[in-house]
Amino acid sequence: MELILDGILKSFQLLFTLNREVLGITLLSLQVSGTATIISVFIGISIGTVVALNHFPGKRVLVSLVNTGMGLPPVVVGLFVMIFLWRNGPFGFLGILYTPTAMIIAQATIATPIVMGITIAAIQNLPADLRLQILSLGATRLQMVGFLLREARLPLLAAIMAGFGGVISEVGASIMVGGNIKGYSRVLTTATVMESGMGNFDMAIALGIILVLLTFLVNYLLTVIQQRERPR
Amino acid sequence: MNRSSKVIEAENLKVVRGRVEVLDIPSFYLADREILSIIGPNGSGKSTLLLTLNGLLKPVTGCIIFRGKEINSSQPVLDFRRRIAMVFQEPLLFDTTVFNNVASGLKIRGIPREEIKKKVLEGLEQFKIVHLADRSARKLSGGEAQRTSLARALATGPEVIFLDEPFAALDPPTRQSITADLEGIIRETGIAAVLVTHDESEALRLSDRIMVVNGGRIVQNGSPAEVMNHPANLFVAQFVGMESVIAGTVLACKDGVVTISIPGGGIEALGERLPGEEVFCGIRPENVVIDILDPTKSMKAGNVFSAKIAAISSIGPFLKVTVNCGFTLVSYMTRGSFTGFKLALGEKVFASFKAEDVHLMSERI
Numbered sequence: 001m002e003l004i005l006d007g008i009l010k011s012f013q014l015l016f017t018l019n020r021e022v023l024g025i026t027l028l029s030l031q032v033s034g035t036a037t038i039i040s041v042f043i044g045i046s047i048g049t050v051v052a053l054n055h056f057p058g059k060r061v062l063v064s065l066v067n068t069g070m071g072l073p074p075v076v077v078g079l080f081v082m083i084f085l086w087r088n089g090p091f092g093f094l095g096i097l098y099t100p101t102a103m104i105i106a107q108a109t110i111a112t113p114i115v116m117g118i119t120i121a122a123i124q125n126l127p128a129d130l131r132l133q134i135l136s137l138g139a140t141r142l143q144m145v146g147f148l149l150r151e152a153r154l155p156l157l158a159a160i161m162a163g164f165g166g167v168i169s170e171v172g173a174s175i176m177v178g179g180n181i182k183g184y185s186r187v188l189t190t191a192t193v194m195e196s197g198m199g200n201f202d203m204a205i206a207l208g209i210i211l212v213l214l215t216f217l218v219n220y221l222l223t224v225i226q227q228r229e230r231p232r
Numbered sequence: 233m234n235r236s237s238k239v240i241e242a243e244n245l246k247v248v249r250g251r252v253e254v255l256d257i258p259s260f261y262l263a264d265r266e267i268l269s270i271i272g273p274n275g276s277g278k279s280t281l282l283l284t285l286n287g288l289l290k291p292v293t294g295c296i297i298f299r300g301k302e303i304n305s306s307q308p309v310l311d312f313r314r315r316i317a318m319v320f321q322e323p324l325l326f327d328t329t330v331f332n333n334v335a336s337g338l339k340i341r342g343i344p345r346e347e348i349k350k351k352v353l354e355g356l357e358q359f360k361i362v363h364l365a366d367r368s369a370r371k372l373s374g375g376e377a378q379r380t381s382l383a384r385a386l387a388t389g390p391e392v393i394f395l396d397e398p399f400a401a402l403d404p405p406t407r408q409s410i411t412a413d414l415e416g417i418i419r420e421t422g423i424a425a426v427l428v429t430h431d432e433s434e435a436l437r438l439s440d441r442i443m444v445v446n447g448g449r450i451v452q453n454g455s456p457a458e459v460m461n462h463p464a465n466l467f468v469a470q471f472v473g474m475e476s477v478i479a480g481t482v483l484a485c486k487d488g489v490v491t492i493s494i495p496g497g498g499i500e501a502l503g504e505r506l507p508g509e510e511v512f513c514g515i516r517p518e519n520v521v522i523d524i525l526d527p528t529k530s531m532k533a534g535n536v537f538s539a540k541i542a543a544i545s546s547i548g549p550f551l552k553v554t555v556n557c558g559f560t561l562v563s564y565m566t567r568g569s570f571t572g573f574k575l576a577l578g579e580k581v582f583a584s585f586k587a588e589d590v591h592l593m594s595e596r597i
Contacts, residue, residue, distance in 0.1 A: 129320050132288050136318035137337040138388065140310060147336075151327055 003201060011206030021183070026210055029187040032100050033168040036107030040163050043108075044115025045156065049145060051116075052123035053131075063120055069113025074106075078173030081106040085177065098179035103187070106173035111163035118159035122152040157226040161219050168215055188214070237264045238300075239392055239424045240285060245294035247280055247448075255280050255291070255448040262392065267418060267425045269435035270443045271471065277448035278428045279396055285426065286394045287312050299391075314341060317390035321397040323377035325369035330361060330380050333369050337388040355383040358417055375406035382414060386421075393418070395427045399434065411438065432472050436460060444468050465595040466512055474514040474591065475562035482509040489587065496558030499535055501590035512593045519589035520563035522553055523582045524573050536584040537561070541577055544570075555583050 014022055051062060083089050085097040085105075096102050126148060134144045149156065171189035178185035180194060188211040196204035240262040247255035255277045262268055262285075270278045283289040285296060287309045298315070301307040317337070325333050334355050338348045356362045359379040364372065369380060378398060385393060398414075399407040415438055418425050429435050435442050435456065442459045444452040452464040463469040469477055480494035482505045492499045492511060499513050521527070528536050539557035546552070550564045553575075561583045575581065 127322060127324060129322060130324050132283065133318065133320060133324040135288060136286060136313060136316070136394075137340055137384070138310070138314035139340045143340055147326065 004205075007201040007205040010202030011209055014203065014206040015209065022206065022210065024183060025186050025188055025191050025207070026214065028100065028185075029168065029189075029211070030214065032103045032174075032187060033107055033164060036104045036167050037111055037160065037164040039104070039108040040111035040115045040167075041160055044112045044159070044163070045119050045149070048116040048119030049123055049149065052120045053145070053148075063117075066113050066117045066120065070117045072110055072113060073172070074110055074170040074174075075172035075176065077106050077109050078176030081109065081173065081177050097177060098181060098185060100178065100185055102177040103174050103185060106177045107167035107170065110170060110173065111167045114166050115159045115163040118155060118162060119152075122155035122159070123148060125155070126151055154226055157222055161222050164218055164222075165215060168211070168218075238262065239264055239266075239298070241297040242285065243294055243297075245281075245284055246292045247277075247284055247289060248292045253448065255284065257281060257294075257448075257450060260285070260450075262424050262426060265422045265424060266441060267415075267427065267439045268441045268443060269427045269429060269439035270445055271429055271432055271435050272445035272451075273430060273471065276445045278430075278445045280448070281445065282318075282394050282396055282426060282428050286316050286318055286392075288318075314388070315390060316392045316394065317385035317388060318394040319378075319381050319385045319396065319398045321400050323369075323372075323374075323381035325372075325377055325380055325384075327370060328368070329365065330356070330367050330369055330372070330376075331365040333380050334383045334387050337384060341388065351387050351389075355387040358386070359383040359413060373406075374402055375410060378402060378410060379413075382410070386417065386423075390423060392424045392426070395425060397429055398427075400429070400431070432460075444471065461516065462591055463514065463593065465593055466514075469512075469514045469591070469593065473516070475517050476513075476515045476520065476560065477593075478513045478515075478559045480511060480513060482507050482511060490592065492592075494559060497537065499590060500587040501592055502588050503592050505592065509594065514591040514593060515561070515585050515589055516591075517552065517562045517564045520561050520583055520585050522555065522563050522565055522573075522575075523584065524575075526582050527584050535587060535590070536582055539581055539583045541575060541579045541581060544577060555581060557583055561585075 051059065051066075081102060082097065084091050085094065085102055086092050087097075130151065131144060131148070134147045139147065169189065171193055174180075174187055175190050175193065178187070178190065180186050180190040188207050192204050192207040192211065195207065238261045240260070242257065242260040245255060245257040245260065246253060270281060272278045280289065284291050287296060287303055296303045298307060298312050303309055303312045326336060331352055334352045335348050338351055353362070356365055359382055361376060361379050361383065364376060364380070369377065372380065382398065399411060402410065411434065427435070427438060439456060442454065442456050443450055444459060444464070446467055452459055452468050459468065460472050463472055463474055466477060478494050478499065480492040480499060483491045483493045483498065484507055485491070485505050488502055488504065490501045490503050490505045492501060492513060494513070501513060505511060526536065528534065537557035539555035539561065541553060542556040542560070543554040544551055547564070549567070551567055551570050553563045553565050553570070555561050555563065563583065
């Protein structure tokens with residue numbers, strides 16, 4: 001019991017003194033996972049919309065694959081990104097293994113199927129005649145897509161939250177392709193794993209609290225956007 | 233009718249779904265300021281026809297001609313769609329305010345804000361929903377939502393409006409008031425309208441012309457009176473409420489009076505038929521008179537049958553009385569005359585109808 005209380009107490013000290021190292025780790029987490037989420041939103045929503053709106057052979061297989069991808073184990077993603085970026089690998093010449101860029105690639109790979117899967121479901125869930133109604137109002141195809149995305153904005157924001165939640169909390173891929181290098185590629189999750197492994201529970205708890213707070217803040221922000229300007 | 237007075241024309245329209253031909257319309261037209269109703273049972277292809285006519289569904293053969301110009305070749309589809317409008321059975325409103333919904337078609341066309349505001353307010357007034365302008369479209373009743381949908385469609389000033397059973401999901405009083413308002417607006421603005429419905433009374437009330445569709449084909453095309461009183465075949469007869477249909481054989485034809493032999497008697501009708509021809513006699517229920525006294529004494533034409541009341545059911549202000557006189561006849565009576573005659577199930581009565589009210593059909597389908 002003492003261990004936990006002591007840990008919590010010390011973690012608050014770390015939090016309120018704004019430890020430079022902790023601050024750096026937090027900012028890097030936000031930067032890596034934020035960038036990965038933004039990339040996944042662009043790819044996931046655009047491809048997801050195209051998939052949802054068109055009929056083509058193999059669509060069912062593709063959607064099943066995307067849905068499977070929503071539960072992709074981060075270590076598997078980490079492994080494959082690592083192989084690709086390995087010195088002798090196909091993209092080894094880029095020399096980006098064990099950098100934040102590699103972490104962004106891995107995390108975007110994890111988040112994209114999540115965003116895409118929810119986008120496909122959200123667009124397909126709209127009434128079938130809605131597309132015809134929008135077109136009959138004189139919309140171009142692009143305008144129609146705009147209307148549909150606006151109609152699906154609640155589940156789409158949920159997709160962004162799920163994507164961000166998936167990568168900010170992920171540790172396997174980040175350790176594998178980032179390497180948890182102090183002051184360079186160390187993020188909240190990888191640092192937590194390391195500190196607790198070394199028995200530094202106060203630091204680990206502090207990092208854990210920051211991680212949860214950060215996730216809450218980002219999701220709170222997105223929820224505010226999601227629920228705003230809904231007419232009476 | 234000359235060519236320029238036609239808003240929409242089409243020839244040899246065919247739509248195939250899978251390998252099934254779901255629509256085969258040799259020719260179609262919609263005149264300026266005309267209200268055309270397309271009626272038919274579920275799955276008859278009437279909605280498919282509507283979607284093909286307004287350019288949302290591409291036919292396998294044939295094309296749509298809008299004001300003399302062929303869509304796709306000399307007139308782009310988008311330009312065509314911006315001159316028409318469509319309302320579905322579901323209001324399909326956007327998740328925003330009523331005002332923004334009505335404004336959406338105008339916004340799509342990039343019309344300046346001030347003008348949008350003016351037009352939206354006009355539309356809201358026309359459909360009596362000004363007080364709902366700031367309300368969320370998700371919080372409207374069925375009638376309010378359909379009014380919003382209609383206002384949204386008409387706000388852009390279309391030349392043709394396509395209506396796909398827009399009143400089907402509404403309760404009768406709401407349906408009545410919206411239908412009346414819509415009819416007023418359509419007649420006032422003079423836009424042409426195509427209304428798809430499976431409610432023949434709605435079609436009768438609103439339209440200048442009725443087109444009956446079944447199995448993807450036009451079965452009959454004519455004025456409401458023509459379709460109601462002279463259905464082309466048994467299918468249409470049944471669909472437009474010609475409830476009594478009796479099969480028989482022509483015995484004789486003289487001076488425009490056809491005598492038909494039916495099981496247990498004979499029927500006189502007007503027309504020209506060859507003796508021996510198999511025919512079907514259709515009589516509308518409002519033309520069958522039920523009496524307790526033998527009307528032969530007061531009436532010349534001899535379609536009088538002694539009958540027994542077999543069934544009574546209520547249809548609004550009227551009673552639907554089914555009588556058996558060897559064959560079945562259906563009559564609509566007022567409740568007043570029914571109770572006045574002190575009628576009841578199994579009671580003996582006389583059923584009669586005039587020769588001119590007998591519609592002869594030779595085709596089954």
